[in-house]
Amino acid sequence: MITHELLSKLARYYIDKYFSWLFQGPRENQFAVYEVLECRSKVMFTRSLPYTIVNTIISPSSIIGMLLHEGFGVVFSEECAGYCKIYSKEVEVDGVRYIINGWPDYYDGRKIIELKYTGHPVKEPEHKHVQQVRMYMWLTDAKIGYLLYITPRKVYEFEITDPMTDTEVVELLRNWTSPRDPSECSQCMFRSVCPYCVDKVEKREQATQDRESR
Ligand code: SF4
Secondary structure (H helix, E strand, C coil): CHHHHHHHHHHHHHHHHHHHHHHCCCCCCEEEHHHHCCCHHHHHHHHHCHHHHHHHHCCHHHHHHHHHHHHHHHHCCCCCCCCCCCEEEEEEECCEEEEEEECCCEECCCEEEEEEECCCCCCCCCHHHHHHHHHHHHHHCCCEEEEEEECCCCEEEEEECCCCCHHHHHHHHHCCCCCCCHHHHHHCCCCCCCCCCHHHHHHHHHHHHHHHHC
């Protein structure tokens, strides 16, 4: 089946380009922007089982998003020439130094643009996406950022003018919860093995309450 061949090539391309570092051993105290903004337990699961990353690549919406990003990168390669790279910054949290790495979809030396693909209309930008743009602005020193949601019927644009501060980044690292947001668990591939999955935690709490009320 041709789909096997295409998916295999796409997955290899994407892993080689963006996730090869996952297979290169531990990178203690070094995190990517997208990692810091998601569940800590999920990050640790993905780092210890790097081949599971393929699950996030082969869904149809991921394929559309992936091809959109790659096409965008090609079309705007001239504007981003010299700026299309991984940016890094160090922060210290309670005496421990952390390195944060990020590769914005678009940065031309002045503005950041982060693309998102979704099949649904967008009323408000997702908090996590806004944080991602703000963190890229912090990393690159860009003063303005845009969040662009591409949907089948409309393009939604949100302007962001407040870069994340050092203090906010430190707080994100210091208070890195599992999950960051309870809604993360319902879509998480590790939910069946994760002790922090909100469903399980709620069930455990309910069982404890039931025992205590007997
Ligand atoms: S199930 Fe929830 S808490 Fe566990 S790794 Fe996934 S998102 Fe994080």
